[in-house]
Amino acid sequence: MDFALTEEQEFFKKTITDTVDRMIVPKAREIDEKDEFPWELWREFSSLGYLGLRYPEEIGGMNADPVTAMIFYEQIARGSVGFAQSVIMNILMGTYFVFRFGSDAMKERCLYPAMKGEKVGTMCFTEDQSGSDLSATRTTVRKEGNEWVINGTKMWITNGPVADMATVLATTDLALGAKGLNFFLVEKGTPGFSAGQVLDKLGCRGTVTGELVFDNVRVPEENLLGKELNRGVEYLGEILDEVRVMTGAMALGIAQAAFDEGLEYARKRVAFGKPIGTYQLIRAKFADMATEMEASRLMIYYAAWRIREKLSSRKEAAMAKMYATETCCKVVDEVTRIWGANGFAHEYNPQRHFRDARFLLYGGGTHEIIRDLLGRMIIGKV
């Protein structure tokens, strides 16, 4: 067994930690309050090359392995989850299908600019009436000559209002359920493709989230992102574990930010003549939070290591996502308590972490769905 990061990973961790502290942390409050896509920061951050994190060096990427990628996801979420969500969408879900299945021309037009932040990507499954249950997808696609015609509306789409390109889930046949699903690339400017309602969210503010409308959108044959028709769910499985562990890593990042602020407060806030950190009940909170965050960290990096080693990782990824997110929700709750009334004030960060953490309960799969999956995997056929 080897629990140590490599020298390269340690260096990467230090670099991204410093970058987040310098570039993102000072702007986190403004991002949250304005709740607008932070273009200036986006451009500044994109220029550092991180948007090509997971792609090969030959095409301008960083070729980071899954363990290194988790270091990145954890750190950027520690700075601002709103910003992290937009960035990670470009790095992973919003570009993966173009990287994997796109034509050379499509990569030139969409992937390479997205890796430099010149284009913003997104991925859309969720609809008004379907989230966890992809088999209930109502966005349809039909073939007409050598074109695909897409109709439907997607909801809750990260980067949706500013997206230059979308990887869209659509069904060839409503009766086929999950077996009729496919991903298609739709680019901004395609007639019939538009952004609708922008959502006013509790947390993760600054990443803009909204509705995308596909009204008789026609795309060429090659925009089917898959080798064969109706294998969309199978292709999605290729990144599902990384998406789940990434969600856990983001949870850990938020938990760490909240924990550090809780610690600082407990050391300096005086009650009954002594810093509150000297009271046993407050110390117990830190003991529990630190223990559960350490367990989360081990689970996340272990699951990422399994992905890297191409070992089965569905169970470990699901467990890591769920445990780290539940821990995060507990930590942000405890930290707002430790901060007393100040934890309730918009002037300070704990309330932001408290709001942001909630998103991770849905992103990457709700915990009801994940528990159910784990239960089925563990019990097996009876």
Ligand SMILES: Cc1cc2nc3c(=O)[nH]c(=O)nc-3n(C[C@H](O)[C@H](O)[C@H](O)COP(=O)(O)OP(=O)(O)OC[C@H]3O[C@@H](n4cnc5c(N)ncnc54)[C@H](O)[C@@H]3O)c2cc1C
């Ligand atoms: C900030 C934010 C950004 C998002 N970004 C994107 C995006 O970019 N692209 C995208 O496609 N989607 C996005 N989503 C949507 C997200 O993926 C969905 O919220 C998620 O899939 C859950 O779907 P739902 O909200 O429709 O809940 P539902 O699936 O309707 O579930 C409602 C409740 O029922 C429970 N439930 C459902 N089925 C079962 C079951 N079988 N057993 C027990 N309980 C069950 C769920 O756990 C949940 O508690 C985003 C959401 C948020 C909040």
